[in-house]
Amino acid sequence: MNKTLLTDLYQINMMYAHYKNGKLNQQTVFDLYYRTNPGQSGYAIMAGLEQVVEYICQLSFTEEDIAYLRSVERYDENFIDYLKQFRFTGEIYAVPEGTVVFPHEPLLRVKAPIGEAQLIETAVLNIINHQTLIATKASRITEAAGGGLVMEFGLRRAQGPDAGVYGARAAFIGGVQATSNVLAGKKFGIPVKGTHSHAYVQSYPSEYEAFLAFARTFPHNCILLVDTYDTLNSGVPNAIKTFKKMKEELGDKFKNYGIRLDSGDLAYLSKAARKMLDEAGFEDAIIVASSDLDEYLIRDLRAQGAQIDAWGVGTNLITSRDCPALGGVYKLVAEEENGRLVPKIKVSENPQKITNPGYKKVVRFYDRNSKQALVDLIMLEEEPIPTESFIAFDPVNTWKRKTVENFEARELLAPIFKNGELVCELPDLTEIQRYAQREKERFAPEIRRLINPHVYHVDLSHQLWELKHRLLSQAKQLRT
């Protein structure tokens, strides 16, 4: 399905107004960023860039699209001709997928004729908002699970097919090791996992017969769901009986087996089941848990000594239930006038909503010895990156200052498109996941805490801060 019409009508109407006023090809710069971390998180994990690239590359109005647009509004024929030949000709820089990111940092910087920059706004926000949200949730859930295996099981509760498929992709970037979603497995090479359902057990005359049939079918990968009738009085004993029978039949060729708990108190049941399994000699049987899990419940269950080896997480992950939208925005920050880029600001009564003007970059400073991230600096593109010690200051509470020294610096925004051409190779998904993991380890655990995390410093360079305040004063004078 061509996605060129995956946009808000107002984008096309603004393009038309710009066309009517001879401004359609004016160069502009837009920043995509978000203002607050999702839910209680102290950070987010950038995701969705690959789908943005696919979207940009396929941009082109079909004849059907044009016919539809004609039915919406009586556009000039010249404008229709413009749409017919439309493709993206601009520049896009982006933060790589898997990067730990923070509020107000440009995740994507688009420099393009205003018509193009406007058309793509909606779809680009849709993709980045969604995948970054789910990658962040997955990162928190896998953090809570310690080293335990986390599997994404949410397809049936996802907000439509794409939310399931791209949600599984984002969850993998955030750190889950597998998905139940077969299409996501095929499309992205994510390992797929699955057990069986209650209906499966019900469809046999007895639980034991159901288990044995399943074990004989999957002797190398046999996780039995034990709560169809009664976990401790029926399910676990029947699973043990099945494991014994299979060991008799196959010996050590019966392997990778265990049980899944899907209801009841998972701390209590997992400890009791572990004891029963161990006493029967099945110390290597694993215990998988599912049932309304999220990062908070996983943390609490582990704190209570739950004997759970693997976690199947559904609804709360795939919808990011406690915060189902990342509020990413896309704001005009510069415009070309007489051949040079002029910074633009959007004022607001709400200081959080005032934009950072200009054509900018984001630089992350790491301690040279500990390799830990120290501070991020949003700077104007033309500014040199500090090589010696410098003083970073909080852009709101400017008396909060910190000397940054002995650092390695790294620019976060990398070129993706130039003159409309893709100029980078996209990493594969496993590489992105590994990069995300490495990146996260370079941030103090305090910043990754599930609730009330320490706030990581994202400061403005002195030059950017001054530009912002100068433009704010000008805007204020303009209005009074």
Added chain:
Amino acid sequence: MNKTLLTDLYQINMMYAHYKNGKLNQQTVFDLYYRTNPGQSGYAIMAGLEQVVEYICQLSFTEEDIAYLRSVERYDENFIDYLKQFRFTGEIYAVPEGTVVFPHEPLLRVKAPIGEAQLIETAVLNIINHQTLIATKASRITEAAGGGLVMEFGLRRAQGPDAGVYGARAAFIGGVQATSNVLAGKKFGIPVKGTHSHAYVQSYPSEYEAFLAFARTFPHNCILLVDTYDTLNSGVPNAIKTFKKMKEELGDKFKNYGIRLDSGDLAYLSKAARKMLDEAGFEDAIIVASSDLDEYLIRDLRAQGAQIDAWGVGTNLITSRDCPALGGVYKLVAEEENGRLVPKIKVSENPQKITNPGYKKVVRFYDRNSKQALVDLIMLEEEPIPTESFIAFDPVNTWKRKTVENFEARELLAPIFKNGELVCELPDLTEIQRYAQREKERFAPEIRRLINPHVYHVDLSHQLWELKHRLLSQAKQLRT
């Protein structure tokens, strides 16, 4: 994109276990239903059936799919052959889209060989859960807006492209009159609407120039966003100046105009703006509001006399933010044994999770005079529908009884597929929206209240109630 692999791996693994045990073609009946209404709602609006039909009709494993499945598990060649020729051959009954529905009512009833019934579970739940959720949210929001125009503006915050596109469809079923989503407009014929953004205003030397350029481009449909600089001191005065200029230029040919408020206190600003517009002689200018709206805020703004004619609702609608997942489930309720359907029950410590067994129907009883819905009855398919007065009783608190008389009865489940063939014509979307509106009006306002609604009665027929309790006792004996 073929969606046959849009399923959980465990479905395919269960199919394989059933195949290994010669059970793959055993006839089964599954019910799709949910257990609690989304959020604070007293009902839900069924949606998604058209996409379920499209999904069922396209079911077929491609060669690529087969190759992928071979890489996942070493399935028997006979099973692979089964997959290669797989198509849906069963029966599906469903509640029409737009119907007001309640917990525990089968929304979809699938009778099919177990292999087919299992494969489709995940995608069917995904589609119905998503669209029913959003249609319900939209219904609540339009109810709160009274007769005011409600527009869906959420694409940029939706959970991926499908969530935007099918969410817009579901929102239209629930009652919104337009969407900003152009692709949804093209695909489903939903009216599309749009204004302009802050960036549009910023890209002109002054707000007035931006407004005038826009008004001249869209003289028949000109809504100006007035909060880029200062709503009451700059935006509204410049809008009025623009309207005056346009009236001078075009007279009555300048029409369908107004302003949009996107920040600040919408009650205060809309009243102040209304006064300014009226005093300038623009009584017919409409006021559109957007900015984190949901049903509760709309209700409160209206209660405070906000002068808002149209509502643009984004994130809170498209993600159903306060409840981003409907917990629809799909449960085995009967299985063929020796040529006849045997009812099955799933027991649970949690009474809410015990299933209603058997091959069933849902009947809605309306008062013959007032046409208001009185009670729904879940019955066994073979039971005759009452034609005379009968006593309905609460399935939990059985002493709560109510004599139902002078009624018209209507079955909610209608045939969609028989022997794998589509046997119905699907209504068009406008028809579905109208039907939903009529249906809603047949339920007392108390049931549609935004919070703490009156609970509508969904009872079991006496025969079904007895069957359920007989099977429960049997299951209890089996376990002890």
